[in-house]
Amino acid sequence: MATVEKLPMLAEGNQKLNDELKRLKAERPLIVDAIEEARAHGDLSENAEYHAAKERQGQIEASIADIEDKLSRAQIIDPTELSGDKIVFGATVTLLDEDDKPIRYQIVGQTEADARTGRISYNSPLGRALIGRKVDEEVEVSVPAGDRYYLVSRIEFI
DSSP: OOOOOOEEEOHHHHHHHHHHHHHHHHHHHHHHHHHHHHHTTSOSTTOHHHHHHHHHHHHHHHHHHHHHHHHHTEEEOOGGGOOSSBOOTTOEEEEEOTTOOEEEEEEEOTTTOBGGGTEEETTSHHHHHHTTOBTTOEEEEEETTEEEEEEEEEEEOO
């Protein structure tokens, strides 16, 4: 029997997915109305409005199925309940780059990742390299711009 792979995420990421699901489900009846209106215009073979509405309906249904799948596999993790000396999902990590400039990241789920706000996926090259590391360990990461080296200077669970 196949096991279902859990999808770790923070409560905030879970809430965003739930909000997006509600928005998409609210859009469903509007799309059905648009399809009915376009269908009333006659010949469907050359009806751009009809085809656009059907395409949008397909996109919405696919998005709903994807979000429902993610939510069904969600494993919500509260970083404030974590502790330890190793980097794990949810940890906030301060790294020193090659110029000893501090960089701070929180290890989050794929749906929550946004490097501009300091949130990287546990599945990203840097995220994978950081998981399991301790303070004062060096980390080497291969990225498209070349190899980068970091020193783990602090691990927090906030």
